[in-house]
Amino acid sequence: MRISGLLSEKTISRLTRTDKQGVIEELLDLAMNSGQVHDREEALRAILAREALMSTGLEKGIAVPHAKTRAVSEITMALGVSEGGVDFHSADGKPSYIFFFLLAPENAAGPNVQVLAQIARLTHDRSFCEDLRKAESPAGMLAVINDAE
Amino acid sequence: MSQGPVRKILLFVDGSEECITAAQYAVVLARTLGAELAALYVVNVSVLNELFKARIFIKMEQMDYEHDLEQDGRRYLNYISELGRAKGVSIETHIEKGVVNEVVVEKARILGADLLAMGELEPIKSRSDAFHDESELILRKAHCSVLVVKDADYIERLYQAME
Structure with missing residues (x-):
């Protein structure tokens, strides 16, 4: 499952x-x-209900806010990168820099799991995360993901 | 039971359109050859464990998704049973949990399947797919012959033409 196919330059940005x-x-x-x-x-x-159960801020500056919702009928993603980091109440207590945001319809458990697994695999690679943070534009970030996939 | 070259077919069901085509062909083969037909769906709990270990899922979410995947599997198997019933072929259905490729290969051995049928392999879209494609792993690990069903239009015609 390619997550680059679920993103576009319109759904990727530096966060303010x-x-x-x-x-x-x-x-x-x-x-x-x-x-x-x-x-x-x-x-x-x-998304807030899921965050209330436990933060989706992981380790090493990654966060994956996600939820199943009736608000979408297809898996919908966004990617944000924060320059200075955000206190996302992450597992290691450190700031989060890279945010993979995922909304999934309630009847797409299989594909949703595959997308989340792909995010987990990609973000396990330290150089991938560094390249993503260094990328200067949405097109550059998309290229980093494309290359990694 | 058939005395022919194929006595028991195990159909691997993953919920894809391709596996429905494989199901139609398996029904046609089972009836033509007089073979028994079983269908298996595996809840991929290994990927759910992977997401829990990565802290993306909390325990409740992992269980919720496991339940959803199991329900999906039952729905797919019911649909495939109907495909068989419509052509007078009884299909024994199984739902299991585990590492998909390992469970399928083991189930084929336990059931004594001499042919494993599955849908066309999806194109490799990412390097990760190449390592995690369950169908490809089944193809490599199965102890019996594996039939990878292709040409959905032809199979659909074949299935529909069977009275």
């Missing part, structure tokens, strides 16, 4: 917000650019 709620909303707005999110409020509610 520096707080957790603000970053989530900024990522959601990026995801809205795909034209696949029917209901912004419902999508936001689903």
Whole structure:
């Protein structure tokens, strides 16, 4: 499953917000650019409900905010990179820099799992994460993912 | 039971369109050859464990997805049973959990399948796919002959023409 096929230059950006709620909303707005999110409020509610259970801030500067929601009928992704890092209440207590944001319809368990597994595999590679942070534009970030895949 | 070259076919069901084509062909073969037909769906719990270990999933989410995948599997198997029933072929269905390729290969051995049928392999879209494609691993590890079913239009005609 290629995640580069689920992203476009419209759904990738450097992040400007520096707080957790603000970053989530900024990522959601990026995801809205795909034209696949029917209901912004419902999508936001689903993401925040998942974050309330436990932060999706992982280790090594990666966060994967995700949720199943009726707000989309196809798997919808966005990617944000923060220059200075965000306190996302991550597992290692360190700031998060790279955010893979994923909304999945409720009836797509199989594909959703495959996408998340691909994110886990890619972000396991330190040089991939460094290249992503260094990329200067959405096109550059997309190229980094394409190359890694 | 058939005394012919194929006595028991195991169909690997992964929920793809390709596996539906494989199911149609397996039904045609089973009826034509007088072979028994079984279908197997495997809940990929290894990928769910991988996501839990990576901290992407919490335990509750892992269990929720496992339940969803199992429900999906039951739905696929019910649909395939109907494909068989419509042509007078009884299909024994199995749902298991584990590492997909390992479970399929082992189940084929336990059931005494002499032919494993599956859908056309998806094109390799990423380097990761090359390492994680379960169908390809099954193809390599199976102890019996493996039939990779292609040409959906031809198979559809063949299946529909069978009275």
